Amino acid sequence: MAAIHSRRSQQGQVLVFGMLLVALLGLAWMRYFATGQVLAAKTRLVHGLDAAAYSGALTQARTLNFLSYLNRAQLAHQLAMAHLLTLGSWAHYGGTQAERLAQGNPPAYLIGMLFGADQGRAYLAASTAVGLRMQAGSTGELGRAFVAHESFIHGALRDLSDTLIRGLPQARLNAMRAVLAAHYPERSAGELQPVVSADRWSALLRWHVPDAALFSLVRDVARLYPFLEPRNYTARNAWMVEPRCPGMRHELRRRGTTVLDESGRWQAGDTESFHAVRSNQWIGCYYREYAMGWAWMPAQPGQAASADQVEGAPPDFSEQDFWRWVRSSAGWDLVGGQANPLAESYAMRDRQTWQSRGLAGYPDVTPAMGDQAASSFVVELDLTGADGQRIRARSAAESLFSRPERRTDGLDEAPNLFHPYWHARLAAPLAVLPGD
Incomplete structure (x- = not known):
């Protein structure tokens, strides 16, 4: 028991x-x-912050690509200005040629007889250009279009680029807040206040004055357009003109150029002259120039296009022989010369100037950033959990330049704002938060 x-x-x-x-x-x-x-809660915060950081970097990349398109737009407007200036030069040239044709100095039949029917018909076609000289004036339709492009480049285009650059930090922050708001629909906007640090945006870009690189780029692009190529052609008659100089022939010289000068301004000029072989006992054989058409659109008032241009060239040589005037006032080479100096002098006398400020400044990657240029930033967020405990997270992202494929010449391309090859990606944070 x-x-x-x-x-x-x-x-x-x-x-x-x-x-x-x-x-x-x-x-x-x-x-x-x-x-x-x-x-x-921490995992949710990290995922949301990573998505927000990536969205911020994507906003940066899109802004950089948009700036690249704006820089390319400046090139397009510059090329449009070059074409308009060339058209203005042609209009002025056509108008002066129509006047010379009407005067019969030289007559069209003589040009056709010496240089062929095509040349004769081309000269006769100038009759349809009567009055076109007005189009070459600054108040003509072409001149107004030129001014519109000029104003857009130095006004709206620059202002838009500047606004995008200055407004990017706020636009990036707004994008991140929108992502976080979608990720945390139960929280108020006041709780979702990400803090950006280690931001390299301000160091990535700077405004460049028109430099050698931009000049070279504009000229390279201009070479793609045949309309802007030199307009040079020389026709020679087939038979001997003067027994004393059997190798010399009558010549029809067409000259024309459109160039970007060292001040960053376009200028264009066009001339055509009949150079008749003459001979006398004092100077022997020489070329007597008959100006048939001329135009010159300089970049700035008072500018000289060539050393052959002289002030005060007489409209005709009824009072003094051509060769005597050249000897006393111009000094041109009347035997070996290849230009149209008399027509160029008339072009300088009748020049039309379209005012331009030249190439504009442009935003581009700071050279000091090097080939690894990227716009990175760190974003942090601190939230209060349901039990009152605070949770924190940090993320980082960057916008970097990366070509979708290698260049055809095999060379590496430095980051720039002329090719829209900017992408976004997450990056490793610069440091770890205490307690993470």
């Missing part, structure tokens, strides 16, 4: 230990649950 009583007195002792174990397990489970909640 004593044994039975002893066993009964020990019954229920395991229950005490069981209850203690259940309590410990409950505490462990609650701790595990709380830890899981924190980890879930």
Whole structure:
């Protein structure tokens, strides 16, 4: 009986230990649950912040690509100005040629006889250009279009680029806030305030004055357009003109150029002259020039196009022989020369100037950034969890220049704002937050 009583007195002792174990397990489970909640909240924050950071870098990349298109737009407007100036020169040239044709100086039949029917018909076609000289004026239709392009380059285009650059930090922040708001629809906008640090945006870009690189680029692009190529052609008659100089022939010289000068301004000129072989006992054989058409659109008032241009060239040579005037006033080479100096002098006298400020400044990557230029930033966010515990996270992203494929010449291309090859990606944060 004593044994039975002893066993009964020990019954229920395991229950005490069981209850203690259940309590410990409950505490462990609650701790595990709380830890899981924190980890879930932290994971959610990290994912949301990574998405926000990537969206910020994407906003940067799109802005950089847009700036690249704006720089290319400046090139397009410069080429449009070059074409308009060339058209203006042609209009002026056509108008002066129509006047010379009407005067018969030289007559069209003579040009056709010496240089072929095509040349004669081309000269006769100038009759349809009567009055075109007005189009070459600054108030003509072509001149107004030129001014519109000039104003856009130095006004709206520059202002838009500047606005994009200055407004990017706020636009990037707005994009990140929008992503976080979609990620946390239950939270107020006041709670979702990401903080940006280590921002390289301000160091990535700077405004460049028109430099050798831009001049070279504009000239290279201009070479793609045949309309802007030199307009030079010389026709020679087939038979001997003067026994004293059997190698000399009458010549019809067409000359014309459109160039970007060293001030960053376009200028264009066109001339055509009939150079007749003459001979006398004082100077022997020489070329007597008959100006048939001329135009010159200089980049700036008072500018000289060539050393052959002289002031005060007479409209005709009824009072003084051509060669005597050249000897006393011009000094042109009347035997070996290849230009149209008399027509060029008339062109200088009748020049039309379209005012231009030249090439405009442009935004581009700071040279010091090197080939690895990228606009990176770090973004941090601090939130309060459901249990009042604060959770923090940090993310980083960057916009970098990367060609979709290698250049055909095999060379590496430095980051720039003329090719829209900017992309976005996440990057490693610069440091780890305490407690992360």
